[in-house]
């Protein structure tokens with residue numbers, strides 16, 4: 109995503125709230141101020157994303173609520189991962205990827221050269237499909253990132269706290285200086301979650317975090333997500349509709365735009381609903397067609 113000079117808004121959609129002035133103090137700067145009252149933590153308006161000349165996402169307007177788990181489902185190639193990467197500007201790292209529209213975090217635009225993308229990714233962490241621990245010890249998988257991010261506190265305490273929070277401590281406490289690569293796939297994924305938690309993000313983006321895991325490891329990660337949502341906002345992309353039903357509070361259904369030209373698969377958001385409603389009484393016939401297997 110290249111930061112656009114001018115943000116383009118879809119005139120058919122309601123505009124977001126007013127942006128905070130650049131450099132304005134936020135509640136995060138002042139520890140005595142109450143947490144933001146706005147229940148929406150991430151918001152897009154009129155979001156379009158292109159890879160080269162190919163339009164991958166069109167006109168996405170979505171509000172992600174704080175301290176909830178929002179799942180994103182939809183057929184392959186309809187732009188779920190692309191949308192996830194818009195939230196912390198990971199698309200900036202993809203050549204030829206360009207976005208127009210607005211993405212707001214805590215009410216402030218994340219686009220533009222003045223926003224520190226690295227700092228943004230610290231506040232909005234990401235867990236990937238394939239566990240990707242560093243080729244370092246379990247301890248250093250956590251300590252390394254924390255040190256780079258300027259952590260000056262008690263590192264042993266941070267490592268233990270992060271591993272406990274990721275429900276991994278009991279399994280690794282006696283081999284903390286062994287390689288993270290020697291853990292099982294499920295343990296590696298929880299180590300990656302612990303590494304993400306160690307830098308104290310507010311939001312965790314998960315891109316199919318269980319697709320490489322066996323059912324028992326999947327259940328452990330799902331239990332962990334449920335436990336984490338009191339303190340974090342989680343957005344998860346999943347192909348597994350049962351998983352979306354089990355873990356999420358809200359579900360967003362993305363579908364290919366029927367109006368797109370031949371050979372184009374452009375994703376649009378057709379529905380965002382409470383998960384129990386989306387799977388039992390969907391508002392949009394395209395959602396119903398997808399969840400009943402009539403569109404894949």
Ligand SMILES: Nc1ncnc2c1ncn2[C@@H]1O[C@H](COP(=O)(O)OP(=O)(O)OP(=O)(O)O)[C@@H](O)[C@H]1O
Pocket residue numbers: 159164182183184185186187188189190191202347373
């Ligand atoms: N790095 C990239 N370069 C070029 N095109 C890309 C890139 N990443 C994704 N795309 C294209 O953008 C569209 C959306 O891809 P994306 O991976 O976001 O969809 P998805 O819904 O997450 O798919 P899946 O469910 O298969 O993972 C696809 O047409 C894909 O080919």
